[in-house]
Structure formats: C-alpha cells, structure tokens
Amino acid sequence: MLRAYLLLCFSLFAVPVIAATEVYPNQVWLLVDTKAKKIEVKKGEQTVETLESIAIGRGGAGLKTHRGDNITPHGEYRIGWIGEKSTFRRFFGLTYPSVDDAENAFEKGIINEGMYRRIVSAHQRNQIPPQDTPLGGQIGIHGLGSANARVHEVFDWTHGCIALTNSQIDHLSQIVDTGTLVKIK
Numbered sequence: 001m002l003r004a005y006l007l008l009c010f011s012l013f014a015v016p017v018i019a020a021t022e023v024y025p026n027q028v029w030l031l032v033d034t035k036a037k038k039i040e041v042k043k044g045e046q047t048v049e050t051l052e053s054i055a056i057g058r059g060g061a062g063l064k065t066h067r068g069d070n071i072t073p074h075g076e077y078r079i080g081w082i083g084e085k086s087t088f089r090r091f092f093g094l095t096y097p098s099v100d101d102a103e104n105a106f107e108k109g110i111i112n113e114g115m116y117r118r119i120v121s122a123h124q125r126n127q128i129p130p131q132d133t134p135l136g137g138q139i140g141i142h143g144l145g146s147a148n149a150r151v152h153e154v155f156d157w158t159h160g161c162i163a164l165t166n167s168q169i170d171h172l173s174q175i176v177d178t179g180t181l182v183k184i185k
Helices: 001-011 099-107 113-124 151-155 166-172
Strands: 028-033 039-042 046-052 076-084 089-094 140-142 181-184
Touching: 001 089, 076 099, 076 140, 089 166, 099 113, 140 166
Parallel strands: 028 181
Antiparallel strands: 028 039, 039 046, 076 089, 076 181, 089 140
C-alpha cells in the first residue's frame, strides 16, 4: 500500500519522462525480436534491414529481476552511450533500467525508494540511469570481439546483452547513434 502511494505521489509531482515510444516517419530505430533472434532496423514503421542470428542472455528474455540473472530485458530503451573500444569490439549501452523497470522493481521490493528516485530522475534529465542497481546494468548491444563465432552460432551466451557478429556490429555502427530507440520484445 505504501509503495502504491509513493508511486502515485512520484507520478503526480515528477517532471514527465519523455516517452521512449515516439517514432517519427523518418526516424531510425531498432526492434529486437528475441524469439526470432533478429534485429529489424526500422525507418518509421518500415523495416529497411534485418540482422539475423543474434544471441541473447543465457537466461532467455523477459522480465529482468536481478543482477546476474542472465536475462535480456524486454522493454523500450535508448542507446545511452557507445563504447568504441569494448572487449566486444563495440558496445551500444542501453538506458536500462527504464522507468517501467524501476516501477516494477519498487512495487516488488527489489529496489528501495532512493534507487527508484535515482532511476526516474536520470530518465527525466535524459541521462544514463544508474548502472549499479540490484536490477543489474551494463545491458547493451555488442559484437563478439575475440569470442568464438561458432559458439555464437550455437547458443545464447551473454549475461543479458544482445550480441551480433563483429561485421554486424560494425555495420550497425554506421546506422545508429546515441539516442536511437531500441525496443526489445
């Protein structure tokens, strides 16, 4: 009951968070289909390209509940930062956890009020949310780096990220930038 009250108070008095779901006709964004194991590069609502054979978290995809669960989170995020010198060749860091992730975790008692406020506040200011939460962090899209390409072809191997081959991540780096919308389903 107290959690529901606090959520209501935060939603009434907080600065509105810019919706991640707004898609404009010429806007490039990514739809990650974790069941079909592909990324669709979209322009508006039209698919302009598809990257096949992605790998996701060892724990599958769905509701991420804690650091180390190896689950790729479903939700809507933006590319918050790009690591050009990643162990995995390139790393497109996502704005995980989202406000929805924080609300769900707060309601379930996974995070406290202070952490909830930090996550919401970061999104309100269009900043990267805290990456040191009990929900985990450092979720993104990356290449293989020096990892075994044959392993990538056989099973899901990440700790919750979305992995592409090095050539796919290089290609994607020509298309996306910070702020690009990423919907994971």
